[in-house]
Amino acid sequence: MSQANRTTKLNKDAKLLLVSQSASFMGDYCVLPAILILATYYGNYWVVSGVLVVRSIPMIFQPFLGVFVDKFERKVIMFWTDIIRGLCFLALFFLPEGEFPLLFLGLLFVSYASGVFFNPARLSLMANLGVDVKRINTLFALATTLCIIFGASFGALFLFLMGSVKAAVLFNALSYLLPAALVLMIKAESPKIDSVGFRAHMQSFKRGLLEIKGNAYVRNAVYLMMTMATMCGVAYSFYPSVSEGFIDGEVGNFILTVALGVGGFIGAKSVERWGFQSQVGITLFYILSLASILCFIYSPTFMFAMLAATVFYMAMEFGEVIAKVRVHESTTNDIQGRIFAVSEALIGLCLSLGALFINLFSLPVIAGIIGLMIIALAVQSRSLRHMTDKEQHSGSAPGV
Template identity: 25%
Template sequence: MLCPEVRSNGAGRKLIARQVSYRQLLKNRDFGLLIFAQSISNFGDWLIIGILVAMVTELVPTNINPALAVAGLWIAKIAPSLFFSPFIGALVDRTDRKKGMIYSDLIRAGLVALLPFSSVLGGLFFVYLVIFLSEIFTLFFVPAKDASIPNLVKKDQLVDANSLSFTLNQVTMLIGLGVGTTIILVVNRLIAFVPVLKNFAGTNTAIYLDATTFVFSAIAVSFIHMPKQRVKVDKGHTIFEEVKDTFRFIAANPKIKSIIISVGFSVLGLGTILVVGPQYAQVDLGLGRDGFLILLTMLAVGLVIGAVSSSWLTHIISKESLFSASLTIVGLSLIGFAVFPAVTPAIILSLISGSALGIMYVSAYTIFHEQVSDDIRGRLFTALEADLRLGLIISLLITSALASTIGDQKLNIFGQMVTINSSQIVLFGGGVIVFVVSLYAFSVTRALARKAIVEKVNASEK
């Protein structure tokens, strides 16, 4: 049985005089290699997102709607975390994480390299199979990487380490999308006519480049001097029993449980913008067909700002309060999108909500690193990943149904008839969900703070 390991870092925590800079962190050879491996493989993942969408639409049979083929692609990417995450999490904690990350990278490289031959190896089904299997190994790599960070940096560097990790994820995502788009639009036209390069031009160029990024990631991880992890496996203890222990741990640790619940429900509310965002940008804001990309870009910029600012904010406010406050800001921002459907407010709200999301991510991951012991950390990060994806799937399904059912509504506000689009209604509902979740997170934080004070008083009286 696993016992909760809770270490309070309440109001009495001393402020750190000077935050640890990213440059100092990157001087840590092993952490730098881990971040490089994460960044280059993340770049490769986003490099071929658009290419995969184009590939499945080309391979789809004429009797199947291309939209269904694209939906199948996202199902193949998300499904592994829903079905296998508890068991993969147990493997992350049972096995050598460094070797596991290397094998995961090399296997993903081999799988991705097969994609150009999809048309002769099974068509659309083969693409889905490759993506499904790749995501299984991604599901091992990411929690293993996250669980390894506290073993490579000092405790007072955890916030900066998570901030840097998240920031580089966003930067490499934007670069990957940009390079992928360039390859699709430019490289195909420039070199596809050269016979000897036809098999490597255009979309295939991006696919082979993606496979190469996994190889470089594996090489980088192989040079990391990873401290020996603590592995607690009771004799005769099966993986199924370890999965049960993970849920017992979460149930017995109020702080960890509140984060997992809050993250899941916040994604449920945030998913609304992915479904109705394009319609909101085009119809409500009048930005045209590509208007949603403007909002997403501002959101991504905000994510980076939030992640970077987390480093000094956590020296002023506790991470628990910061997590709850960021949820509140995200909820109010979604409500703001619905109430103020204009371009300038929408751009400002995109920056604000993105910043709050970045702060929420860094705060949550740092709390996990500080509160969870090494022997169960992999399982907890895998559970968090599954929590995110489950919330997203439920949100996409519910939001799609609501958006198509509700329709536009006319309301009498102060004697004037006002038309409210379905996208505004859905965004308002999503904002309310996130706001209510933030109140729950605040209540747990306050309850734990009061409990810590009572325990301190009782201890002093003894």
């Protein structure tokens, strides 16, 4: 459907998709602190890191799923992935606390692995809803931010009223199972796409790798995304230990997740103020990223950690916009999808690695690794600025 025939007003199909996904988003961020808390009941911090690993590893394979998704009706894929995820969390609800760690992680892995089929199908279907793509993507981004805040708040409320995080797990199961029916009510047809085959898809993926290797601006953007993913993995892994400083340590996990949503909202707004080309904004990103993550993991009090987490996620949101815009401004449209596909795989890998640091290294070593990554990023960006100045002088700069 051409952009000329699209409307900025949401039609029934768009509303159904937005409502169903808002419910699922809310469940996602209601249950994230809950499963981290449940992981601590096993008395082994490797299980906590394992939660983050099984949550992130499936992202590595997401770029290769387009070939599969193109062969089936998108609404059917979305329906069944929601059902599978709902049943997995329903099984977790009945699983005895602190028992069967491999089953605990296995159910989470199946849930998150099935979830990676959902996003390609959703993004593909969104293109056929008859609504302006920018409009619906903006609304989805806003819904995600709000659902992080409300979902985590509901989780804390469930814990306060019922005395158990299992209520959050049940809420998440229902947030998949009930909205699944709404997906089948969508009337829009899935776009007709001729599948290119796995071999051609791998060639496309390879082209993305070559562009990253040969384009210094894109390489900088991808390294920025990898650095942020590693830091986010570290931050998530410290949730349970940092939350122990709160009056009720378990509620503290939910409060930190609320800080994620609030920080992300502020970060999105800060882009409008500073702009991705502002050297002041980019310099603040480096300083705030490093300072906030170090304050978070070394925090003497929970309230200080919550403030640090808010600043950290604000910086992460700002950095994400910088990275994405840098890719858009430095490449042609036909290659951008391939670059983001490679980035998704690298982000999943770096999230997993960051989550393991807490088990492998001491705090000073973790702080040192993060510091070196930020310094390397700053040095790389500085060299790019010099290169940009030269290219602008010669009239060939890509606008980064």
